[in-house]
Amino acid sequence: MSDVYVVGIDMIKFMKAGSGPAVELLGAQAALMALDDCGLKIQDMEALYCGNLGQAGAMVGQRVLQQIGQTGIPVVNCANACATGATAFREGWMAIKAGVYDTVLAVGVEKMGGGLLGGGGGGGGIPKEGLLGSMTMPAVFAEAGQEHARKYGTTFEQFAKVSVKNHHHSTLNPKAMYQIETPLETVMGAEMIAYPNTKLMCSVNVDGSAAAVLMSEKKVKALGLMKRAVRVKASVLTSDPWQERDLVMPDVNTCTRLAAKKAYEMAGVSAQDINLVELHDCFATAEILHYENLGLCGDGEAGHMIDSGATALGGKVPVNVSGGLLSKGHPLGATGIANVYEVATHLRGEAGKRQVANARLGMTHVIGLGSACAIHILEKVA
Amino acid sequence: MSKPLPAVDYLKLPESGEPYLEGPKCSACGSIYLGARKVCSKCGAREKIEPVRLANEGHLYVYSIVHRSFPGIQVPYVSAIVDLEGGGTVKGNLIGVDADPAKIKFGMPVRVVYKDALGRKDREGNSYTSYFFEPR
Ligand SMILES: [Zn+2]
Numbered sequence: 054m055s056d057v058y059v060v061g062i063d064m065i066k067f068m069k070a071g072s073g074p075a076v077e078l079l080g081a082q083a084a085l086m087a088l089d090d091c092g093l094k095i096q097d098m099e100a101l102y103c104g105n106l107g108q109a110g111a112m113v114g115q116r117v118l119q120q121i122g123q124t125g126i127p128v129v130n131c132a133n134a135c136a137t138g139a140t141a142f143r144e145g146w147m148a149i150k151a152g153v154y155d156t157v158l159a160v161g162v163e164k165m166g167g168g169l170l171g172g173g174g175g176g177g178g179i180p181k182e183g184l185l186g187s188m189t190m191p192a193v194f195a196e197a198g199q200e201h202a203r204k205y206g207t208t209f210e211q212f213a214k215v216s217v218k219n220h221h222h223s224t225l226n227p228k229a230m231y232q233i234e235t236p237l238e239t240v241m242g243a244e245m246i247a248y249p250n251t252k253l254m255c256s257v258n259v260d261g262s263a264a265a266v267l268m269s270e271k272k273v274k275a276l277g278l279m280k281r282a283v284r285v286k287a288s289v290l291t292s293d294p295w296q297e298r299d300l301v302m303p304d305v306n307t308c309t310r311l312a313a314k315k316a317y318e319m320a321g322v323s324a325q326d327i328n329l330v331e332l333h334d335c336f337a338t339a340e341i342l343h344y345e346n347l348g349l350c351g352d353g354e355a356g357h358m359i360d361s362g363a364t365a366l367g368g369k370v371p372v373n374v375s376g377g378l379l380s381k382g383h384p385l386g387a388t389g390i391a392n393v394y395e396v397a398t399h400l401r402g403e404a405g406k407r408q409v410a411n412a413r414l415g416m417t418h419v420i421g422l423g424s425a426c427a428i429h430i431l432e433k434v435a
Numbered sequence: 436m437s438k439p440l441p442a443v444d445y446l447k448l449p450e451s452g453e454p455y456l457e458g459p460k461c462s463a464c465g466s467i468y469l470g471a472r473k474v475c476s477k478c479g480a481r482e483k484i485e486p487v488r489l490a491n492e493g494h495l496y497v498y499s500i501v502h503r504s505f506p507g508i509q510v511p512y513v514s515a516i517v518d519l520e521g522g523g524t525v526k527g528n529l530i531g532v533d534a535d536p537a538k539i540k541f542g543m544p545v546r547v548v549y550k551d552a553l554g555r556k557d558r559e560g561n562s563y564t565s566y567f568f569e570p571r
Binding site: 250 | 466496514525528553
């Protein structure tokens with residue numbers, strides 16, 4: 054089976070939720086940027102995999118093509134919660150891996166509303182939010198973080214440090230929604246949403262899009278595109294295995310551990326080989342959990358890891374140098390491909406002031422609550 | 436005025452006797468669920484599910500103190516996940532404690548209590564009974 058490469062990839066600068074143009078125009082922007090990044094045209098694409106959540110029933114991929122070129126190619130529209138973009142990317146990877154196509158386009162796009170996510174409940178009877186606890190995302194991820202606090206004594210301050218770090222990183226990323234330093238006092242003193250997550254420890258709802266052109270090895274060679282190509286060393290998707298508390302406590306750990314194990318095996322590398330990670334920091338509490346879930350440190354060591362600076366730019370394994378979902382922003386369906394953009398940019402040595410030195414291997418991770426986990430491991434080629 | 440309805444289907448309000456929580460249990464692997472089901476999602480066994488009465492005593496597993504919710508929902512409140520003695524994990528509001536992390540301890544013993552569902556009514560005006568946790 055052929056290796057699969059990313060030859061063109063880009064994202065728009067993320068913007069305030071609801072401020073962007075219509076979803077098909079947002080998607081079209083990133084698609085054109087990704088095509089320009091590798092010097093190809095829409096006529097060169099053999100299929101489109103489009104990730105979008107908000108209008109999952111409304112043929113967003115076709116609408117993107119109606120903006121940039123209706124070539125009659127197959128379009129697959131994907132929805133998989135916050136793993137939507139990564140799932141679209143992976144569908145494209147799989148089609149090339151299977152030998153069906155040589156060149157495909159993956160687009161992730163989201164136009165967001167503001168405010169709290171989750172907690173809708175639905176069904177008949179009476180609303181359950183605030184009656185049977187909270188199913189809002191900040192509370193769900195607060196409780197997931199509290200499980201770590203219960204086991205290992207992780208503190209509010211340690212969770213808050215994640216947000217300080219990622220906001221600092223975003224000051225170096227012109228495509229992030231925010232470029233604002235947020236010291237520890239500011240993060241901890243911000244409005245409490247769901248203890249221990251303050252407002253600055255919750256991801257930012259934004260409008261955004263990202264797109265990638267994926268290609269088979271023989272086509273990359275034929276077109277002379279290997280110089281800036283990035284190899285997809287592993288692509289893994291998991292769902293949530295049964296856990297005793299998962300009816301009331303969505304489990305983001307087990308599906309991540311399962312995906313990480315498979316990804317390292319597929320890539321033939323270990324966690325120690327990874328030079329940078331873009332992981333799913335939908336809330337500051339989540340990032341702490343994923344240090345351990347991804348094997349970046351041992352179980353119980355994540356609190357120390359954030360304290361030590363190992364995951365900051367310049368540290369042993371920088372995490373979320375883009376600013377992460379906490380400050381770059383989290384346009385649900387676009388996030389998975391935006392993460393790949395960030396890692397690919399470092400592997401190409403094109404990340405400017407936030408460049409991770411000598412980056413050769415990078416990992417992306419997303420979680421769609423419900424649950425889906427997608428992990429990609431990417432490798433520098435040239 | 437009709438009798439209150441249960442807020443969730445795993446809360447049972449018998450004609451006589453105290454309310455209780457019910458959890459379907461897989462007789463093949465012992466897993467306990469909330470709400471009716473026919474197949475066990477842990478082991479895949481079919482037609483082995485029998486409802487069991489869950490305990491009213493348990494321990495606080497984890498919690499969050501919710502300060503921002505949807506309009507009309509009173510904050511702050513404590514969202515709690517409780518492991519019941521004998522099996523089953525349920526989520527609800529922890530009441531009778533200060534909404535202060537210094538006052539809430541992981542593992543603290545709690546009991547399930549049954550009360551009116553914070554005055555919430557459905558469109559037909561029916562009132563509801565729900566369950567809460569309080570320290571014991
Ligand atoms: Zn079973």
